[in-house]
Amino acid sequence: xxxxxxxxxxxxxxxxxxxxxxxxxxxxxDALNALNVFPVPDGDTGTNMLLTLRAAVENAPGSPDGExxxxxxxxxxxxxxxxxxxxxxSGVILSQFLAGFCDALxxxxxxxxxxxxxxxxxxxxxxxxxxxxxxEGTMLTVLGAVFPSIEKLAQxxxxxxxxxxxxxxxxxxxxxxxxxxxxPVLKEVGVVDAGGLGIVVILGGALDQLTGADRLxxxxxxxxxxxxxxxxxAGLQQSGGSEGGDHAAWGHCIQFLIQGExxxxxAIRQRYAAMESLSAVVAGNxxxxxxxxxxxDPEPFLAYxxxxxxxxxxxxxxxxxxxxDFIRDAGARTAEPPEIAIVAVVSGDGLDGLFRDTGCSxxxxxxxxxxxxxxxxxDAADATRANxxxxxxxxxxxxxxxxxxASRDPRLHVVPSRSIPQGIAALLAFxxxxxxxxxxxxxxxxxxxxxxxxxxxxxxxxxINGLAVRQGQCLALTxxxxxxxxxxxxxxxxxxxRQIGLASGSLVTLYLGQQANRPxxxxxxxxxEQETPEIEVDLIYGGQPHYHYLASVE
Amino acid sequence: xxxxxxxxxxxxxPADLFQQWNVTVVPAYVxxxxxxxxDGIDISADEFYRRLLSATRLPTTSQxxxxxxxxxxxxxxxxxxQILSIHVSAKLSGTLNSAHQAKAALGEDAPIEIVDSQLAxxxxxxxxxxxxxxxxxxxxxTELADAVRSRLDxxxxxxxxxxxxxxxKGGRVGKAAAFMGSILSIKPILTLxxxxxxxxxxxxxxxxxxxxxxxxxxxxAPLERVAIIYSTDLQAPVWLRTALSGLADRxxxxxxxxxxxxxxxxxxxxxxxxxxRSTPGGASRx
Numbered sequence: 004x005x006x007x008x009x010x011x012x013x014x015x016x017x018x019x020x021x022x023x024x025x026x027x028x029x030x031x032x033d034a035l036n037a038l039n040v041f042p043v044p045d046g047d048t049g050t051n052m053l054l055t056l057r058a059a060v061e062n063a064p065g066s067p068d069g070e071x072x073x074x075x076x077x078x079x080x081x082x083x084x085x086x087x088x089x090x091x092x093s094g095v096i097l098s099q100f101l102a103g104f105c106d107a108l109x110x111x112x113x114x115x116x117x118x119x120x121x122x123x124x125x126x127x128x129x130x131x132x133x134x135x136x137x138x139e140g141t142m143l144t145v146l147g148a149v150f151p152s153i154e155k156l157a158q159x160x161x162x163x164x165x166x167x168x169x170x171x172x173x174x175x176x177x178x179x180x181x182x183x184x185x186x187p188v189l190k191e192v193g194v195v196d197a198g199g200l201g202i203v204v205i206l207g208g209a210l211d212q213l214t215g216a217d218r219l220x221x222x223x224x225x226x227x228x229x230x231x232x233x234x235x236x237a238g239l240q241q242s243g244g245s246e247g248g249d250h251a252a253w254g255h256c257i258q259f260l261i262q263g264e265x266x267x268x269x270a271i272r273q274r275y276a277a278m279e280s281l282s283a284v285v286a287g288n289x290x291x292x293x294x295x296x297x298x299x300d301p302e303p304f305l306a307y308x309x310x311x312x313x314x315x316x317x318x319x320x321x322x323x324x325x326x327x328d329f330i331r332d333a334g335a336r337t338a339e340p341p342e343i344a345i346v347a348v349v350s351g352d353g354l355d356g357l358f359r360d361t362g363c364s365x366x367x368x369x370x371x372x373x374x375x376x377x378x379x380x381x382d383a384a385d386a387t388r389a390n391x392x393x394x395x396x397x398x399x400x401x402x403x404x405x406x407x408x409a410s411r412d413p414r415l416h417v418v419p420s421r422s423i424p425q426g427i428a429a430l431l432a433f434x435x436x437x438x439x440x441x442x443x444x445x446x447x448x449x450x451x452x453x454x455x456x457x458x459x460x461x462x463x464x465x466x467i468n469g470l471a472v473r474q475g476q477c478l479a480l481t482x483x484x485x486x487x488x489x490x491x492x493x494x495x496x497x498x499x500x501r502q503i504g505l506a507s508g509s510l511v512t513l514y515l516g517q518q519a520n521r522p523x524x525x526x527x528x529x530x531x532e533q534e535t536p537e538i539e540v541d542l543i544y545g546g547q548p549h550y551h552y553l554a555s556v557e
Numbered sequence: 558x559x560x561x562x563x564x565x566x567x568x569x570x571p572a573d574l575f576q577q578w579n580v581t582v583v584p585a586y587v588x589x590x591x592x593x594x595x596d597g598i599d600i601s602a603d604e605f606y607r608r609l610l611s612a613t614r615l616p617t618t619s620q621x622x623x624x625x626x627x628x629x630x631x632x633x634x635x636x637x638x639q640i641l642s643i644h645v646s647a648k649l650s651g652t653l654n655s656a657h658q659a660k661a662a663l664g665e666d667a668p669i670e671i672v673d674s675q676l677a678x679x680x681x682x683x684x685x686x687x688x689x690x691x692x693x694x695x696x697x698x699t700e701l702a703d704a705v706r707s708r709l710d711x712x713x714x715x716x717x718x719x720x721x722x723x724x725x726k727g728g729r730v731g732k733a734a735a736f737m738g739s740i741l742s743i744k745p746i747l748t749l750x751x752x753x754x755x756x757x758x759x760x761x762x763x764x765x766x767x768x769x770x771x772x773x774x775x776x777x778a779p780l781e782r783v784a785i786i787y788s789t790d791l792q793a794p795v796w797l798r799t800a801l802s803g804l805a806d807r808x809x810x811x812x813x814x815x816x817x818x819x820x821x822x823x824x825x826x827x828x829x830x831x832x833x834r835s836t837p838g839g840a841s842r843x
Contacts, residue, residue, distance in 0.1 A: 356740075357739065357740060357741065360738040360739050360740060361739035361741060362735065362738075362739075427741070431739075431741070431743065431759040431760075431761070432758070432759070434735070434756055434757065434758065434759075435735050435756075436732055436735070436750075436755060436756060508764045509762075510742075510761050510762045512741065512761070539762070541741070541742055543740060543741070557761050557765065
């Protein structure tokens, strides 16, 4: 037991605890992602939390000579790193928790029991505040359970922070177990909340580091086994989950040099080969190693590189020419920056072009399973050089990140589009000759007026809203609610559209995904036009992953 | 001696109404398949729109010549009239140049006031009608010109086009260029601002566009007049007329048709609602 009797936690210990938590999260992230897939490939909870925590930890390098640092300094670095690195809803909530947690420690040299209790209290408060409409049975419930369990204990004279951490962790574990009771959708599928499990992993990983024990894995095993077995996730991986994703669509060409001491190219190569990539080339010697890799997410590659030494000549090229470098260049070529620019988060080459042609200054690649970070959004917004930037997140999982970005830069404003059709409706409502206020108002109204249908593949058997769905079947969701399932994507879509009840004069715009088959789509469009007189069906290539079809009805 | 109003065919107003008010319309020219027609005289709207759809090359327009204006001005001057000549926005046409050249040819002392309406089409027609009404009770040409200029702001319109293609190819798209380029089908709503075409909204369907047109016009109340204009769709004006009834102080709602010279730019299925906002001293007249 490393620190059982310590009455305080020092800065280095706190940093080590976060680092250990980050490593644990890395080990468990596939399990977290798997839990989170029901019933459609969802937001990569594990990856998002990991990237967020990793950004936090990397921002707190600690003192190289092993001397202890002040808790306040480490806390400030952790909170700042988490803020900038936050990805996805779960990442934003985690970053907000860390913001509150660290804020409580900002004047603390070493962390005593009372300090820790206050940190958990403020962390949970901050996390709840980050969510517009807090839902119990989620990671908020797990975060919120810690402080009440240690509040009284913290006032006792013999209380130690590590002791409190242990009690708090047990409370978080119990709260995690209760999530299916609080959130019916979890119970229906038979899993605990993935984000909640992420919190348990973080707290447990840190606790193991603080106590020198190794208990976490055995404690969370049973929750993770509820997730579909890896082979059952084949559907998800084919449809492009970020952990086995469709690199052809998402690919980045990543190149950089690592400069350091005592580098081991072979060990580095093995490490990189184990990461998700299409190809990895590593060459070099003990002082310089060059890496060239094609992968969905450059971040882990850069992060590992940074952990080894200084990075030079970093080049990240998006195969779809959507990365922020490109955007910056494109922005620089434009003579006059617009007064108001729009930055949208989009995936799919067709949709990318459509958003640009319809008036977007910049498009940030991302979507259902690839959530851009706060920093990426800020970079893209910056590159527009506009006085005001309106962000269109176009996905429920990205709204919070966009709002976080906006909270940091007063030029940024979010129109909270939760789907591509909503984003397009908002974009069409934009008028560069109007004031910012009028535009925000009009765009906000536009997203409320459009009805979105999404067709995707179910990654596991489940029953939702009384609708039995088999893995591999196509699901149709209307404004986020599953309304139809069928073996054919066209029939699932037709089912959803019939339920909406198309009025005469309606316009249905169909955005064909990567997997969609145009002749089938045309046949379906003809059928729709036959069923309802005087409706119009517009077929547009979207090229989006995951979704066979996106549709808007207006 | 009286004050007389001269305008050009871009004012799109029903000819019989203008005759009633002694307004003289100088026609622009429409060139279809290399033949030049006087707008609204040598080629009917029906004939024009039929040929617009079938023509291998898009029709074009040319402004009335200085000689055309000189003829009209000289006629009226010889009858002892003073002239207020009110025309399509200089940003959209060279018509004003022709008018100024004609005035210069007639001598600096000729009693002619030339006004840039900053408008085109039916709202310009309303401005002309307004000027003709004001001229009834005015004796001074300069006072009339001042009154007309000061009231130009109260005439406006919202238009919806089936496509921006004609406006763009005709080089008159102005700031509405921001609405171009998308592969999505849209029904752009446009207005005129500072003498040029200005984008308003991009609804996806004509039904939605017409609803918005009515909302946008209603927001400008109180209104003295409303009037409707169309290019080829005969049904929509009937529907619009019902929807707009009672909105303006003056009950009659004129329905006009985009003259060929405007049709070149708005294309088929274009619609518009023009209106004059109530102004102190305006609403009490008529």
